[in-house]
Amino acid sequence: xxxxxxxxxxxxxxxxxxxxxxxxxxxxxxxxxxxxxxxxxxxxxxxxxxxxxxxxxxxxxxxxxxxxxxxxxxxxxxxxxxxxxxxxxxxxxxxxxxxxxxxxxxxxxxxxxxxxxxxxxxxxxxxxxxxxxxxxxxxxxxxxxxxxxxxxxxxxxxxxxxxxxxxxxxxxxxxxxxxxxxxxxxxxxxxxxxxxxxxxxxxxxxxxxxxxxxxxxxxxxxxxxxxxxxxxxxxxxxxxxxxxxxxxxxxxxxxxxxxxxxxxxxxxxxxxxxxxxxxxxxxxxxxxxxxxxxxxxxxxxxxxxxxxxxxxxxxxxxxxxxxxxxxxxxxxxxxxxxxxxxxxxxxxxxxxxxxxxxxxxxxxxxxxxxxxxxxxxxxxxxxxxxxxxxxxxxxxxxxxxxxxxxxxxxxxxxxxxxxxxxxxxxxxxxxxxxxxxxxxxxxxxxxxxxxxxxxxxxxxxxxxxxxxxxxxxxxxxxx
Amino acid sequence: xxxxxxxxxxxxxxxxxxxxxxxxxxxxxxxxxxxxxxxxxxxxxxxxxxxxxxxxxxxxxxxxxxxxxxxxxxxxxxxxxxxxxxxxxxxxxxxxxxxxxxxxxxxxxxxxxxxxxxxxxxxxxxxxxxxxxxxxxxxxxxxxxxxxxxxxxxxxxxxxxxxxxxxxxxxxxxxxxxxxxxxxxxxxxxxxxxxxxxxxxxxxxxxxxxxxxxxxxxxxxxxxxxxxxxxxxxxxxxxxxxxxxxxxxxxxxxxxxxxxxxxxxxxxxxxxxxxxxxxxxxxxxxxxxxxxxxxxxxxxxxxxxxxxxxxxxxxxxxxxxxxxxxxxxxxxxxxxxxxxxxxxxxxxxxxxxxxxxxxxxxxxxxxxxxxxxxxxxxxxxxxxxxxxxxxxxxxxxxxxxxx
Numbered sequence: 001x002x003x004x005x006x007x008x009x010x011x012x013x014x015x016x017x018x019x020x021x022x023x024x025x026x027x028x029x030x031x032x033x034x035x036x037x038x039x040x041x042x043x044x045x046x047x048x049x050x051x052x053x054x055x056x057x058x059x060x061x062x063x064x065x066x067x068x069x070x071x072x073x074x075x076x077x078x079x080x081x082x083x084x085x086x087x088x089x090x091x092x093x094x095x096x097x098x099x100x101x102x103x104x105x106x107x108x109x110x111x112x113x114x115x116x117x118x119x120x121x122x123x124x125x126x127x128x129x130x131x132x133x134x135x136x137x138x139x140x141x142x143x144x145x146x147x148x149x150x151x152x153x154x155x156x157x158x159x160x161x162x163x164x165x166x167x168x169x170x171x172x173x174x175x176x177x178x179x180x181x182x183x184x185x186x187x188x189x190x191x192x193x194x195x196x197x198x199x200x201x202x203x204x205x206x207x208x209x210x211x212x213x214x215x216x217x218x219x220x221x222x223x224x225x226x227x228x229x230x231x232x233x234x235x236x237x238x239x240x241x242x243x244x245x246x247x248x249x250x251x252x253x254x255x256x257x258x259x260x261x262x263x264x265x266x267x268x269x270x271x272x273x274x275x276x277x278x279x280x281x282x283x284x285x286x287x288x289x290x291x292x293x294x295x296x297x298x299x300x301x302x303x304x305x306x307x308x309x310x311x312x313x314x315x316x317x318x319x320x321x322x323x324x325x326x327x328x329x330x331x332x333x334x335x336x337x338x339x340x341x342x343x344x345x346x347x348x349x350x351x352x353x354x355x356x357x358x359x360x361x362x363x364x365x366x367x368x369x370x371x372x373x374x375x376x377x378x379x380x381x382x383x384x385x386x387x388x389x390x391x392x393x394x395x396x397x398x399x400x401x402x403x404x405x406x407x408x409x410x411x412x413x414x415x416x417x418x419x420x421x422x423x424x425x426x427x428x429x430x431x432x433x434x435x436x437x438x439x440x441x442x443x444x445x446x447x448x449x450x451x452x453x454x455x456x457x458x459x460x461x462x463x464x465x466x467x468x469x470x471x472x473x474x475x476x477x478x479x
Numbered sequence: 480x481x482x483x484x485x486x487x488x489x490x491x492x493x494x495x496x497x498x499x500x501x502x503x504x505x506x507x508x509x510x511x512x513x514x515x516x517x518x519x520x521x522x523x524x525x526x527x528x529x530x531x532x533x534x535x536x537x538x539x540x541x542x543x544x545x546x547x548x549x550x551x552x553x554x555x556x557x558x559x560x561x562x563x564x565x566x567x568x569x570x571x572x573x574x575x576x577x578x579x580x581x582x583x584x585x586x587x588x589x590x591x592x593x594x595x596x597x598x599x600x601x602x603x604x605x606x607x608x609x610x611x612x613x614x615x616x617x618x619x620x621x622x623x624x625x626x627x628x629x630x631x632x633x634x635x636x637x638x639x640x641x642x643x644x645x646x647x648x649x650x651x652x653x654x655x656x657x658x659x660x661x662x663x664x665x666x667x668x669x670x671x672x673x674x675x676x677x678x679x680x681x682x683x684x685x686x687x688x689x690x691x692x693x694x695x696x697x698x699x700x701x702x703x704x705x706x707x708x709x710x711x712x713x714x715x716x717x718x719x720x721x722x723x724x725x726x727x728x729x730x731x732x733x734x735x736x737x738x739x740x741x742x743x744x745x746x747x748x749x750x751x752x753x754x755x756x757x758x759x760x761x762x763x764x765x766x767x768x769x770x771x772x773x774x775x776x777x778x779x780x781x782x783x784x785x786x787x788x789x790x791x792x793x794x795x796x797x798x799x800x801x802x803x804x805x806x807x808x809x810x811x812x813x814x815x816x817x818x819x820x821x822x823x824x825x826x827x828x829x830x831x832x833x834x835x836x837x838x839x840x841x842x843x844x845x846x847x848x849x850x851x852x853x854x855x856x857x858x859x860x861x862x863x864x865x866x867x868x869x870x871x872x873x874x875x876x877x878x879x880x881x882x
Contacts (some may be wrong), residue, residue: 091583121647124522131543144519145526148651151516153543311541332540 009206009215011055012063012075013045015411018198019057021102022076029218043414043436053215056418059409064201068094071419073206074215076100080107080136080175080196088138093204098220103198105177107139110187112166120190123171124148133161133169140173143193155312158302158409160259162187163287167250167297168314251297253457253466256310256318258303259285262449265345266319269449273477295466304386307452311335316457316467319343323350323387323426323447330389336455340471344478346449348426350390352442353433355417363398363442366422370400380404384412384420391424394444413438487786488592491621492575495594495780498617499573502609504596507572509555512537515545518554521767523740525658531581533589548579552595552779553740553761554768560599561770569600575782588783595758597777599765604716607744607760607776612726614748614756614778623788627749628728630718633741633759634710635682635732642675642704643668660736674702687730690718710743717744740764743776750788756780800842801830801879805850808834812850819846819856822872828879846875 013036014022023037032049035042040057047053058066063077064085070093079099086092111117123130129151134140137156144152157164161174162185175196176182179189200219206212257280258266264282271277275293279286280300289298301309306320307328317340325339352363360366370381380402385391388407395403408415412423413436426447427433430440451474457463480488496506515534518524533548549555556572564570573596582589596613598606611628618626636657640650645668656664666683670676678700687693693715697708721728728746735745735757743760758778765773803820805812816832823830823846831842846869847857854868858875860882869875 089583129516142526142530145529148519148522148526150520150522152519153545155543308541312543328541331536332538334538335541 009050009053009074009210009212010072011053011215012066012072012077013055013057014060014063014077014198015057016060018060018076018078018103022100022198025100025102025222029222031215031218041435043411050214056414058414059411061409064094066419067201067203068092070203070205073203073210073212075201076198077201078103078175078196079199080105080139080194082199082201083107083194084136084138087142095202095204095207097200097202097216100198100200100219103196105175105181105196106192107136107194107196108174108176108179108182108189109143109191109193110162110165110172110174110176110182110185110189111170113186113188114166115170117170117190118188120147123190127151128170129153130171131155131169132171132173133157133164134173135159135161135175136173139193143173143191155308158304160287160301160305163299163301164314167254168299168309252295253317253463253470254297254299254315255470256306256315256320257289257298257300258306258319258321258449259300260303262303262319262321262346263300266343266449269343269345269477273473275473293470296470307335307337310452310454311337313454313456315454316463317451317453317470319449319451321346321348321426321447322445322450323348323390325450325452326445326447327387327390330393338453338455338458340451340453341475341478342448342450343474344448346447348428348447349430350387350424350426350444350447351430351433351440352394352422352424352444353413353416353427353438353440354422356437356439357417358421360441363400366441367398367400370403381422382406382420383422383424384408384415385424386410386412386426387424390444394424483791484786486792487789488782490789490792491594491780491782491785494620495573495575495617498613498620499596502571502613504571504573504613507556507559507574509549509559509574509576511549511577512546513549513555515547517558517768518547518550521554521740521764523764523767524551524554525655525739527655527659528580528737528739531583533579533581549576550578550580552576552578552593553597553777554764556595556597556777557599557764557768557770557775560597560775561765561768564599565770565773567600569598572597572599592782593779594782595777595779597775599773599775601774603743603760603774604713604720607717608720608724608726610758610776610778611721611746612724614758614780615726617780618748618750618755618785621785621789623750623755623785625751627752628726629734629747629749630714630728630730631732631735631745632710632714632743633745634743635707635714637742638704638707638710639665639675639679639682641706642672643670658736658739662733662736674700678703678707682732687718688727690715690722692730693718713743746778748780750785753784753788754781755785755788801828801844801846802833802842803830803846803848804833804836805848807850809850812848815848815850815855819848819872819875822876823879826876826880844879 020038026033026036030049032047033045033055034048035045036055043057045055060077061081063075064082066072067075068085082094082096086094117123124147127150130149131153132140132144133155135157137154140154155169161172165172165187172187182189263285267281275291277289277291279289285300287300289300291298303320304324306318307325309315310318325337328337329335354360360369381400382404383391383395384406386408388405391405406415406420412425413433416423416438433440451471458467518529532550534545537546552574556574560570575594577590577592579590596610598610615626615628640653645653653664662683665679693711697711735747740761741759742762745759747757748755756778760776762774765775801823803816805816820830820832842861845859845861849855849857854870856869856875857866858869858878859866
């Protein structure tokens with residue numbers, strides 16, 4: 001229920017690549033949110049200039065959804081995530097207010113130089129089954145439908161879309177500063193789907209009912225003096241682009257290694273096994289590292305994407321977290337992915353946590369609390385989680401009813417207590433939760449980094465010997 | 480749907496089924512869940528229509544293959560024909576099915592019902608007329624009046640677009656606009672050939688009521704392209720046959736939109752200006768789905784708007800319905816009530832039980848179980864407003880059967 005009388009205005013601000021320029025803008029327009037910056041220790045901020053203005057720092061891709069559902073009146077995020085939402089829900093509650101003239105780039109459709117796809121006509125006329133990898137599945141689907149592609153499959157990924165073509169995808173729909181930027185990643189940009197800048201957005205109902213004018217004036221006063229970012233699509237011509245072609249040839253065994261937090265311990269572990277890797281260490285990240293084993297192809301992708309990519313046969317083996325394997329198996333129980341063995345690092349606990357204010361100590365007490373709710377129509381328990389399938393199963397198994405899942409892209413703790421009642425997330429020490437005044441009420445399971453494999457590859461006579469060689473090498477280090 | 484709606488729904492369905500069977504069509508049913516590529520593979524459905532498809536991952540979601548809630552009735556039936564019946568020279572099929580479309584406002588129905596018929600094989604213009612007459616017969620038998628049959632021709636439109644010599648991308652965009660009903664876009668296109676512009680302007684502004692209109696067009700534009708003339712010839716054959724059969728129609732090229740896979744005649748049916756059905760010829764669909772080069776045509780009647788046009792009926796129980804009531808709720812009387820109702824149903828009468836003691840007049844007979852000798856039953860003839868005692872079940876059946 002929105003508190004129109006009190007006039008509280010809630011602003012959602014981005015983490016990640018837009019944080020620094022957004023902080024710079026907020027300083028210039030003097031919103032009084034001085035704590036917003038690279039070193040922000042809290043997700044919640046209060047304005048020192050406007051007493052009615054508060055802000056929260058969220059993952060950029062969560063912001064358009066959070067503004068649409070009305071948890072925030074205003075938000076700042078990239079146009080890519082706004083359009084990703086609007087293309088699926090065009091009559092949604094998000095209103096684009098103005099371009100903020102930074103964070104410029106575009107969403108491009110790109111193919112590998114080796115794919116033989118030179119232009120869009122090849123896609124609409126072809127009868128091939130095109131695999132499209134993307135962080136933007138809605139934009140990618142709209143693109144494929146508009147082009148009347150006869151058959152296509154979309155593989156949503158958490159990141160590193162550029163590394164999939166040509167072996168593991170035919171096309172990538174991805175963000176890049178320019179066509180030239182895409183070309184440096186070894187891809188041919190076929191079309192710029194959308195020019196992107198940071199945008200100020202508003203919830204439609206808030207815009208219609210709430211006094212947002214002071215805040216909007218702060219934004220617009222500084223911006224109208226500058227030129228608005230052009231929204232015209234300028235296509236980079238292929239002649240101007242230098243596509244850096246990587247040497248590529250199909251390998252017999254394909255292994256996926258993780259980026260992010262898992263990269264350093266994985267690199268250390270692999271070093272101990274004697275696997276001589278070039279381009280993958282604690283400091284260096286090449287998305288296609290190499291080894292002395294000429295039959296082994298390696299790519300570095302997000303650990304979240306690995307179970308699905310192993311299941312569909314793009315990779316035979318992968319090092320990922322058991323949490324992401326379970327998340328995949330909760331959704332697809334008959335998936336042909338198998339855990340081979342844990343690797344003894346990357347330990348986390350997957351926990352259910354609530355605000356310290358909530359008078360419950362465990363999941364049974366939470367169930368009683370939900371059931372004893374005196375509301376005539378019981379409000380659903382709002383559950384924020386990166387692991388939506390694990391969370392869904394956990395709540396069903398524990399007979400929590402009704403509940404509503406809020407998928408997040410990390411930092412679920414930022415959602416409590418205002419935008420969610422409970423989170424299901426991974427913790428290492430629990431200190432972050434404590435810092436945000438949250439408490440653990442249940443530990444769902446412990447997760448380690450583990451080696452996973454495609455069951456069909458394990459059974460394949462062509463691959464068996466080399467798979468065993470590699471797994472033995474990794475296992476030997478554990479003994 | 481509420482009970483009253485279901486009565487209207489079933490009435491439409493019954494009339495449709497009876498008509499189709501009488502014309503020699505066979506009923507089929509296709510799955511509610513289909514693969515998305517079934518609908519994208521032909522390249523004929525518009526992006527705007529496909530963007531409203533409900534799609535999701537199936538049990539093997541890691542394959543990236545998406546399944547959808549059936550967004551269209553014809554394509555699944557065409558697939559059913561190709562997979563199972565393509566050995567037959569002719570296949571005349573009909574179906575009653577629901578189709579689903581993503582509804583962005585939350586105010587409209589996401590699920591709609593269609594009664595459709597498809598004719599695979601056969602000679603062209605005669606089968607075109609057959610499906611139009613079948614559709615009209617269903618509407619006529621439902622008692623709906625003021626039926627208008629509007630005709631257009633997808634082949635004519637395609638020929639005009641080709642004659643405009645647009646850039647391939649522009650032509651695709653223009654096709655999408657026309658399919659979405661934006662015919663004005665076509666009239667605004669500038670062509671090097673003024674004859675084409677005049678032909679477009681004439682076709683968009685005039686409405687014909689007989690084949691003479693098409694003859695006049697043919698005579699006015701002798702320089703039209705061969706493909707235009709060929710489509711016009713087919714259109715003339717259909718219009719002439721309809722004239723000869725005394726079936727009235729209106730030729731309005733711009734009246735129809737959403738004829739995505741059609742290649743020849745397209746038609747829609749209106750009652751009091753409301754669109755209640757449409758169809759046409761789609762000769763390319765089966766080959767595009769990797770079937771043989773089989774011509775086909777079909778139509779669908781839209782059940783939801785038709786239901787609104789039918790009068791609300793009450794369930795008629797008065798002619799044969801029997802209500803069995805207990806005077807008291809003792810175990811013995813309740814047991815007898817169940818036994819009486821069963822005997823009546825065994826004898827072929829609908830028999831309903833009631834233990835609330837309510838006064839009911841919506842039945843032909845009421846049997847009151849009193850449970851005392853020598854007359855354990857009281858039988859009320861609701862039509863004659865007469866009551867009599869009955870000593871046995873046999874006596875009740877005798878009285879009822881004699882009326």
